[in-house]
Amino acid sequence: MMNLRHTNYLKPLPLSITAASSVLLFFIPSDQPFDQQNDWLRRMADTVQQQFGDQVRVLKIDADAQADVLRSFRLAQLPAFVLVRQGQEVWRQEGLPEAPLFTVLSKRLQRTD
Template sequence: MKPDERHPILISGQSAVLLIFMPPERADHQLKALLTALATSVQAHFGLQIRVLKIDELNHADVVRSFAITHTPSFVLVRMGVELWRQESLPNEPALILLIQRLLHTENHEVR
């Protein structure tokens, strides 16, 4: 990839972000398709409440290093610079949605 093809990751400081660290290019295409479908579904479920970003090491090596990701797929939920949750494996979609709802609801009540 050429340097001018890189895209910075821009997110609002107030937004909750679910980072999905994707397996490398050479990884199982079926797994990558499953992760893409999960990302799309979670984003559709939460709408503007969170932002779901798929992160790959090739394009965002600094982000991967900053989160000390050693296994993919990995999932990290962050809000206002604070890591709320992390998992190094493929989560069950309904359980993931419920977990995110609980974490964001709990955090909103603690902030007030």
């Protein structure tokens, strides 16, 4: 079982995820006043969760609130997306993906390697 911390926009809460689950970590830069990109990223995360349903658990991770998690993944650029399956990282994208995120995730979630 992998333990992560999930931000509920007020305070971090502990979150346990079974090893069999696929988890998409959305690393989002800390909010700045009137930051349209962060609003867009948060909506995208919600849409991805709706689109893929039980196939993947989407966690939005605020860079400042979860700095220790950010450091543990050694990310050089935000936003960043990390797909974890059975406790192993299977895909990452630092910066916005060139291909539609839904297309990339569909392919990665179907793979069993």
